Amino acid sequence: MKLSQSGKESGWISYSADVWNEKRPLSMKGDLPFWQYCAEKYGDPILDLCCGNGRIAIPLAELGYEVVGVDINPDFIALAQRQTREMAQGGRELKVTFKIQDIVSLKLGRTFQLAIMPDWSFQVLLTQEDQLSFLRRLRKHLVLAGAFAFNLFIPFYRQRGLIEKHGGYQWPPDPSYHSGASRSYDAVSQIETLVESNVHPVKLRHTNLSELKQLFRLTGFEIAELYGDVDRRPFTGNRDNDYTIIARRKWAWPWRTITAWRLTSFAQTDLQLCQSGKNRRSLVQ
Numbered sequence: 001m002k003l004s005q006s007g008k009e010s011g012w013i014s015y016s017a018d019v020w021n022e023k024r025p026l027s028m029k030g031d032l033p034f035w036q037y038c039a040e041k042y043g044d045p046i047l048d049l050c051c052g053n054g055r056i057a058i059p060l061a062e063l064g065y066e067v068v069g070v071d072i073n074p075d076f077i078a079l080a081q082r083q084t085r086e087m088a089q090g091g092r093e094l095k096v097t098f099k100i101q102d103i104v105s106l107k108l109g110r111t112f113q114l115a116i117m118p119d120w121s122f123q124v125l126l127t128q129e130d131q132l133s134f135l136r137r138l139r140k141h142l143v144l145a146g147a148f149a150f151n152l153f154i155p156f157y158r159q160r161g162l163i164e165k166h167g168g169y170q171w172p173p174d175p176s177y178h179s180g181a182s183r184s185y186d187a188v189s190q191i192e193t194l195v196e197s198n199v200h201p202v203k204l205r206h207t208n209l210s211e212l213k214q215l216f217r218l219t220g221f222e223i224a225e226l227y228g229d230v231d232r233r234p235f236t237g238n239r240d241n242d243y244t245i246i247a248r249r250k251w252a253w254p255w256r257t258i259t260a261w262r263l264t265s266f267a268q269t270d271l272q273l274c275q276s277g278k279n280r281r282s283l284v285q
């Protein structure tokens with residue numbers, strides 16, 4: 001697999017599957033109703049980007065949706081496949097498959113009604129170049145007006161929380177969460193690094209809403225639904241919220257094809273005019 005800069009530098013490829021499975025067990029379903037809402041509204045097949053151990057892909061498949069999960073970490077994918085196999089052995093055959101890929105160069109050779117990216121996974125893309133490449137690849141994998149649902153941290157409160165530690169805005173919200181972890185933030189690269197004692201450090205890039213809108217403008221998406229969290233509360237930018245977004249693939253005129261067609265037809269007309277000119281000349285002679 002050819003790795004993008006984010007794939008190489010984010011640290012996720014080396015993250016221990018056992019540790020991750022403890023943090024995000026299949027039983028952790030607090031955000032599932034939101035992804036289920038998206039599935040009900042936008043339909044399947046569903047592409048679960050950065051699917052981890054299949055925490056969301058598997059329950060969606062249990063609800064009857066066809067799901068393809070993609071992740072860069074081979075151990076996470078092996079775990080997701082094992083959990084699915086065990087369900088099939090227990091008589092629960094699901095329409096879910098898992099693939100190891102770097103989403104920056106996503107290539108599945110098919111399209112989806114809906115792509116989801118739970119658990120702030122868009123932030124594993126560490127540069128604007130990788131974000132743009134990913135969105136362009138994603139666009140090719142969505143049907144016309146297909147939807148892309150995901151969530152992001154609100155950078156400002158996150159950074160302030162990191163700077164002030166637990167004063168004012170408290171991060172982490174639950175002090176027992178991520179105990180033993182340290183976080184640092186680099187304002188130039190907009191990258192937060194999370195260092196935990198028993199796993200490889202991981203990096204997450206912060207993107208604010210206007211930057212995101214610009215990325216969408218450049219890649220042919222537009223925001224269709226914007227919420228303050230996966231519980232679909234109104235987006236106010238308040239400190240305890242994140243951005244939860246459903247974007248749609250914008251319909252675009254196929255300008256390149258139209259231009260090529262116009263150039264060819266102009267060239268043909270020119271050729272015909274030249275030929276008729278030549279004919280006229282030959283008649284005059």
Ligand SMILES: C[S@@+](CC[C@H](N)C(=O)[O-])C[C@H]1O[C@@H](n2cnc3c(N)ncnc32)[C@H](O)[C@@H]1O
Nearest residue numbers: 012050051052055071072073102103118119124
């Ligand atoms: C925050 S975890 C979320 C996991 C899962 N979506 C969930 O909700 O439990 C981010 C996931 O992104 C994956 N990932 C990181 N960089 C990636 C890349 N470039 N391509 C594909 N997956 C990537 C990681 O391996 C990890 O599983």
